[in-house]
Amino acid sequence: MDRAEAIFARALGDLDARHGVKAGSIPPASLLALARAAMRAAEPFREANAELAGFPVRVAEGVSFWRLTFGASVWLDEAERVLPGGSKDPRYHKALIYALAHSRSPEAFPEVVTCKDLERLLKPFFRRLAATPEEVNAALDAVLGVGSAKPREEANSLAAADYAGICARLEGQTGVPAEEWMWKRSGKYAMKVYAELHSFARAYSARGGSFADMRDELDVATERLNLLKLEIAKSVKKGGGK
Numbered sequence: 459m460d461r462a463e464a465i466f467a468r469a470l471g472d473l474d475a476r477h478g479v480k481a482g483s484i485p486p487a488s489l490l491a492l493a494r495a496a497m498r499a500a501e502p503f504r505e506a507n508a509e510l511a512g513f514p515v516r517v518a519e520g521v522s523f524w525r526l527t528f529g530a531s532v533w534l535d536e537a538e539r540v541l542p543g544g545s546k547d548p549r550y551h552k553a554l555i556y557a558l559a560h561s562r563s564p565e566a567f568p569e570v571v572t573c574k575d576l577e578r579l580l581k582p583f584f585r586r587l588a589a590t591p592e593e594v595n596a597a598l599d600a601v602l603g604v605g606s607a608k609p610r611e612e613a614n615s616l617a618a619a620d621y622a623g624i625c626a627r628l629e630g631q632t633g634v635p636a637e638e639w640m641w642k643r644s645g646k647y648a649m650k651v652y653a654e655l656h657s658f659a660r661a662y663s664a665r666g667g668s669f670a671d672m673r674d675e676l677d678v679a680t681e682r683l684n685l686l687k688l689e690i691a692k693s694v695k696k697g698g699g700k
Contacts (some may be wrong), residue, residue: 462500476698477691495686499679517597518589524561525644528621533567552580564641
């Protein structure tokens with residue numbers, strides 16, 4: 459029996475022992491809701507982790523795009539600075555594609571000091587890229603969400619940020635290592651988490667609270683499970699299960 463099944467079984471046993479509600483008298487919809495609540499209590503961070511991890515967009519066989527991480531964004535800024543035309547240089551578009559394809563692989567981003575450094579990195583990658591321009595553009599649309607004609611907006615949303623400082627503060631407040639925030643989470647998601655943590659902290663401290671008092675996902679999941687049991691017990695006793 460896995461953890462979710464054990465929590466579900468305990469919830470049914472609790473309904474019987476404390477409220478006299480037998481499993482057979484519980485409506486199917488309520489049983490399903492109870493099962494889902496048990497699953498959430500067993501894996502309280504599942505939804506958060508799915509968003510945290512993110513999912514790549516498939517370009518073609520063997521090639522996927524990830525949202526820009528902080529680390530990839532820093533490298534892309536370096537690439538822009540060495541190009542004479544900046545983000546308007548055709549090579550910047552290629553650098554963006556390279557950054558998206560390697561966003562979570564720090565070893566794929568050596569220092570770029572000159573245009574030749576960048577070209578030496580990009581040429582082998584594009585020789586191996588077995589994807590049509592249409593496939594690349596479709597993947598750009600999907601991962602950037604701004605249209606492939608405007609690729610710079612994604613990087614601009616992460617510009618002028620103190621990446622190292624933000625990652626250090628995120629590590630302190632979430633327990634996720636700074637290195638993972640830099641390379642294993644999208645920059646957009648990291649900024650979202652950072653903003654939400656500070657917004658919540660400000661609102662909570664205004665009421666005299668502190669981070670130590672904040673409820674985590676497990677508290678919320680457990681509370682939801684307990685409330686659902688009470689709802690089911692009341693419903694069945696009032697004839698809702700008939």
